[in-house]
Amino acid sequence: MTKDHNLKVILGEEKYNQIHNSKVLLVGAGGIGCELLKDLVLLGFGEIHVVDLDTIDLSNLNRQFLFRHKDIKQPKSTTAIKAVSGFNFHNSKLVPYQNSIYETDVFPLTWFDSFDLIFNALDNAEARSYINKIGLFLNKTILETGTTGTKGYVQATIPGQSACYDCTFRETPKTFPVCTIRSTPSQPVHCVHWAKNFLFSSLFGEDDDSVEDNSLEGKDASELGTDNQEELQALMKESNELIELKRSIVDESFEDKVIEKIFVKDIENLLKIEELWQQRTKPTPINYTPEYKAEILKITKEQLGTGQKLWTLEQNLSVLISSIRNLQARYSATTPIEFDKDDEDTLDFVVASTNIRSHIFNIPLKSKFDIKSIAGNIIPAVATTNAFIAGFSSLLSLGIFNNPDAFKDTRAIFASEAKDRFLSSGELDHPNPKCSACSVTRGVANIDLSLTFRQLIDALVEKYGYDEEIALSVGSKILYDLDLDDNVEKSFTELKVKYGDHLEILDETDVKGTVELYIETNTDGKITLPELVIPDKPKPVEEKKSEEDEDDDDDLEVFEENDEDELLIVEEKSIVSSVGGKRKLEDAEDNEPKKVKV
């Protein structure tokens, strides 16, 4: 019996044929992408195009199972395709590209339009948003996936029906107030941040390093986390002394000077600011004497054991001293050293100084392994999560093909560490009316770039009935509005507008809703605008917080219970948001980028 026969029995003849005659795009051939490519090939998709800009690294091999050691430095897309060719039982046509998906000359809009479905297997929000917009321009469904460790999601975005990728708010990486990092740390992560971004960069980075935490200038009280003048003076003095200290980097006594300043004198100075310690446990400076140092220097490498072990204060001091010696030997003013989690000297310095500071501030110490994860912002990828998330993505695609009820029939899948259930599903959300991506009317314009903005404005006025009070922008650049009419006589080319740009038209009279045009180009001397129905701009409504809304502010989000599946999903917002899963809708507009006039 042939493999085709088996698949026909499982899928049914009709679905088998639909899949066999379809053409799909897979963006990303990393952790999820490798799994997904295997699934799509085994499901017998007719044509599968795979895009990945990257080459294979050693660190990919533990989970990107299509790659072997011999493939290191080879392109991911071609290598993945070669690997699945061994089990391409249904003769799918496989096409690789080693390019970034943004390359409009390789991937013009018409190319995207040739696919029946797009599978995202990406690792960054920017590329996901880009594909999301392409889907909105073309009215094409995207199956979006993401994983972080044991958490993950699959979400179909069906233009005009379901919420899009940008309908939901994504948190930006967490930052800490300067005073928490510099004077009152209370968690290991505060000490890691201090050791890596402040201490290491100040001592071994570039001389004029504009390390965020080195400078207190230009920061307001909320960023600083304090307006205590005494504390700010102390922090300023501390930084200046560090610059001074760096001058003796070549001296033999440098290690002692660093330890005595950082872990003794600076702490004694902080203790003098009594206000800081009224509600907090006081830090305790270390007692660094020549005798103590002599004992520390007796500690051997063997005694330190593996990176999983918790080191004592003395062991941390011994690691600090040897890392300082190694870094001193490597340092020269012209070749500053950058922190790299895979550079043992820089990592040892950060691990040891983190732990010594933690000891001083009564914070639990951490192993080298744990600090490496925090300092390198690493959440280990889990092959199993990638495998089942990819599996769900490919299975959901079967229900989406040729299905006018896809919105109703498709579930969103989530994996989380909720106590009662690891995997769960929910209905697709409706679009968020405030979404900066899908609340916009979209179309494709065909423009001869030698024409001027004046000609575009005339065409817009004529076609859509705007009066001239409009603002035109591309990305973050405003190219025209009533106060900025210097550009009107310039051509598109002069204004560096090119194929594939997204031109936004904002009605400054606040009547019409926003429009975004994908720019395709021609040389026929014309501007051809799409037929669009532009809805009026929604009137701003005074939002009154109901009791129910207030409940939403809790850390836990409860998803709708579904009669059929009896699914109750409870997820921590902060967790799912980091991989782009179910997030709060209300704040999507905060994702909107700031624009500047040019």
Ligand SMILES: Nc1ncnc2c1ncn2[C@@H]1O[C@H](COP(=O)(O)OP(=O)(O)OP(=O)(O)O)[C@@H](O)[C@H]1O
């Ligand atoms: N703009 C883009 N165009 C094409 N491919 C992209 C783009 N952005 C990201 N990718 C690809 O998406 C894939 C995501 O896979 P994954 O999350 O496993 O990341 P990785 O880089 O392989 O792993 P890690 O980051 O853990 O080393 C990567 O192979 C990456 O090269």
Ligand SMILES: [Zn+2]
């Ligand atoms: Zn949206």
